[in-house]
Amino acid sequence: MDLPDLSRVLQPVAQASGLPNALYTDHGLHQQEADALFAQEWAALCVASDLPAPGDAKPIDFLGQPLLVLRGRDGELRVFYNVCRHRGMILVETPRRIEGALRCPYHSWCYATDGRLVTTPHVGGPGNNTHPDIDRSALGLRVVRSYVWRDVVFVNLSGTAPPFETVHAALIARWKEADQPLFHGGSDSHFTLEVKTNWKLAVENYCESYHLPWVHPGLNSYSRLEDHYNIEAPAHAGQGTTVYRQLRDASGQVLPDFAGLGARWDTAAEYIAVFPNLLLGVHRDHAFAILLHPDGPARTREEVHLYYATQSVSPALRQQNASQWRSVFEEDIFVVEGMQRGRAAEGFDGGRFSPAMDGPTHCLHAWVAARMGAVGGNV
Amino acid sequence: MVALLEAEALEARSRTAEAFLLTHAYVLSLEAGLPTRALLERLQDLGAES
Numbered sequence: 350m351d352l353p354d355l356s357r358v359l360q361p362v363a364q365a366s367g368l369p370n371a372l373y374t375d376h377g378l379h380q381q382e383a384d385a386l387f388a389q390e391w392a393a394l395c396v397a398s399d400l401p402a403p404g405d406a407k408p409i410d411f412l413g414q415p416l417l418v419l420r421g422r423d424g425e426l427r428v429f430y431n432v433c434r435h436r437g438m439i440l441v442e443t444p445r446r447i448e449g450a451l452r453c454p455y456h457s458w459c460y461a462t463d464g465r466l467v468t469t470p471h472v473g474g475p476g477n478n479t480h481p482d483i484d485r486s487a488l489g490l491r492v493v494r495s496y497v498w499r500d501v502v503f504v505n506l507s508g509t510a511p512p513f514e515t516v517h518a519a520l521i522a523r524w525k526e527a528d529q530p531l532f533h534g535g536s537d538s539h540f541t542l543e544v545k546t547n548w549k550l551a552v553e554n555y556c557e558s559y560h561l562p563w564v565h566p567g568l569n570s571y572s573r574l575e576d577h578y579n580i581e582a583p584a585h586a587g588q589g590t591t592v593y594r595q596l597r598d599a600s601g602q603v604l605p606d607f608a609g610l611g612a613r614w615d616t617a618a619e620y621i622a623v624f625p626n627l628l629l630g631v632h633r634d635h636a637f638a639i640l641l642h643p644d645g646p647a648r649t650r651e652e653v654h655l656y657y658a659t660q661s662v663s664p665a666l667r668q669q670n671a672s673q674w675r676s677v678f679e680e681d682i683f684v685v686e687g688m689q690r691g692r693a694a695e696g697f698d699g700g701r702f703s704p705a706m707d708g709p710t711h712c713l714h715a716w717v718a719a720r721m722g723a724v725g726g727n728v
Numbered sequence: 729m730v731a732l733l734e735a736e737a738l739e740a741r742s743r744t745a746e747a748f749l750l751t752h753a754y755v756l757s758l759e760a761g762l763p764t765r766a767l768l769e770r771l772q773d774l775g776a777e778s
Contacts, residue, residue, distance in 0.1 A: 449761030457755050468777070470755055476747030478771065479778045 350375045358699070358718040362711040367699035368718065373547040373692040378721075379646040383412040385720045386625045388506035391513050393627035393640045394418065396500050396654050397426055398533035404447040404462055408439075411504070412643065416493060417441055418502060419451075421462040426497060428504050429490040433458055434466065440490075464490035500531050500656065501627060501638050520585050520623065526610055527631050531656035534667045538655035540675055546685040547692070548626060548643040549713065551651060554685050555620065555628045555639075556709035558588040565680055579708045580621055586712035587621035593632055596673065598666050604634035607658040622709075624716050634658065635670060639678075647689055653678065730756050734767070747776040 350371055357366040372378055386392075392411075399407055400420045407418045408431050417431035417440060431440050433453040440453055440460075450459040450467055459468045466485040473480035494505045496513040498521070503513060510516060521528070533539075544551065554560065558577035562569045576592040593616050595603045610633055618632045628639035635657050642650040655671055691697060702711050733753035740746035754767040754777075771777035 448759070450758040452755060452759040459755060459758050468755065468758060470751045471748075476744040476751065476774070476776050478747075478751055478776050 350377050352378065352381065352721060355718040355722045358714050359722075362702050362708050363704040365702060365711055365714070367702065367710075368549070368714050369699050370692040370694070370697055372717070372721070373549065373689060374646055376646060379643070381721065382717075383643075386717060387412055389720070390510055390625060391496065391503040391505050391516055392625055393623070393638075394428065394495075394502045394504045395640065395652075396533070396638065397497050397502055398500055398654070399444075400426060402446065405444075406441050406447050406451070407444045408441045411506075414506065415439055416504070417490075419447070419462055419464075421464075423463065425463070426495070426502065427464060428493040428495040428502065429464055430493065432491075434488040434490070435469075460490055464492060466490075499528070499629065499636070499638065500533065500654070501640070503627075516584055517623065519582050520621065524619075524631060526614075527607060527636070529607055529609075529658075531636060532658070532660045532662075534655045534657055534662065534671070537664070537668050538671050540653050540671065542651040542653070542678060542682065544649050544651060544682055544685055545647060546649055546689040547646055548641045548649045549717065550685045550688045551641050551649050551681075552622045552624070552626070552628065552713050553710045554681055554688075556586050556588065556622050556713060557707060558590070559703065559706040560684065564684055565677060568677060579706075580619065581708045581712050583712070583716065585621050585623050586709035587619065588709060589617060589619040591617055593618040595634055596666065596670055598663065598669065602663060602666065604662060604666055604670065605658050606633050622713065624713060637674065651678070729753075730760075730762065737770075743774055747771065747774045750774070751776060 353369045353371055358368055394411055395407060395409060395418055400418060403420055403422045403424060405420045409416045409418060415431040417429045419429060420426050433440055435458050436455055438453050438455040440451055447462055450461055452459045457470045458466060461467050466488045468478055469483055470478050472478060472483050494508045496503045514521060558574060562574050571594050572590045572592040577588050577590050580587045580589055597603055614633045620630045622628050626641040630637045635655060637653060637655045640652040644650060730753045733749050737746045737749035740749060750767060750771050754764060754771060757764045757767060768777055
């Protein structure tokens with residue numbers, strides 16, 4: 350399908366229409382998005398905490414690209430294409446620890462954990478492991494540009510995006526005081542939700558506070574709609590609240606605070622979507638990251654990770670916190686799945702935004718339209 | 729397995745057979761993170777490795 354006219358999406362929020370249905374349902378346009386919105390930009394791939402030790406390797410199929418995240422003996426986390434430079438064989442099938450070198454299972458070419466090609470058995474014939482035309486120094490694993498921020502591993506598949514710190518300078522500055530060591534809560538602080546929706550609807554729903562009174566009555570009972578404010582920027586959007594209530598266990602114990610936060614964080618929390626596919630939450634005593642993995646235009650895997658200020662957090666509180674957030678995120682599922690089914694309605698024109706409440710959602714739509722339009726020439 | 733291959737290599741009847749067996753031992757050692765210097769030197773002496 351050709352890219353629809355997106356010029357109305359780029360109007361100011363009070364006049365704009367939302368993105369047309371086809372951008373939520375059409376497989377061809379989904380492929381175009383994979384290139385224009387993910388490969389050309391910095392997209393969230395996984396979390397560094399999944400690979401804590403040297404040699405840890407995790408294969409990830411990311412929008413059809415076989416990638417390999419690998420922590421080297423030097424402690425550096427790198428992302429490579431998960432294929433041998435010889436015959437393109439997949440190198441690592443399941444997450445595991447590489448004890449020494451990474452050996453291709455086909456002809457046993459071996460790579461160091463920093464990607465260097467270290468041996469090429471019989472490449473010059475039986476018993477000859479070198480050949481004048483095989484330059485090992487030029488045949489290391491192909492590197493994918495990556496960057497780690499707040500434990501999230503981002504990749505720029507095209508290699509052409511401006512530096513991550515430039516693209517997200519405004520957000521990095523906004524959360525400068527929260528930029529400190531994060532301790533992943535472990536297996537009880539990680540869960541996955543499979544949702545029958547387009548990835549953008551998950552972002553859109555996360556960005557805005559408008560739905561809170563109706564979809565999250567529990568949250569709204571102490572943090573009311575009027576306590577929230579919009580956060581709008583070219584590469585991220587979301588909402589914050591001036592009323593955050595700490596979780597307490599039966600004995601009144603709370604989670605330990607991050608060090609040195611300003612007074613506003615005593616009662617504040619912020620929830621920001623980093624375009625295209627990362628949802629972040631920051632509080633005085635914990636943080637979370639939700640990575641969105643599109644699986645076609647109508648399915649998304651949401652991978653949730655919770656973080657704390659120290660390693661020594663009460664397991665009971667950690668589990669209580671994870672359970673509470675899981676309930677909140679599950680409350681959103683009927684909404685994002687309902688909007689996805691609604692995108693089958695030929696009479697839906699992308700929708701009309703609330704000029705007061707939908708600014709963050711419009712930020713995403715404008716970000717998408719500008720990039721898709723630049724490719725399709727339709728804006 | 730590595731030790732077995734090394735022992736077989738000592739009995740090899742040709743340079744190619746010896747290099748073949750040592751290469752196998754070398755690859756397995758690399759993969760397992762075992763010491764490889766001695767094997768590499770033997771392969772280099774045979775002209776099989778750079």
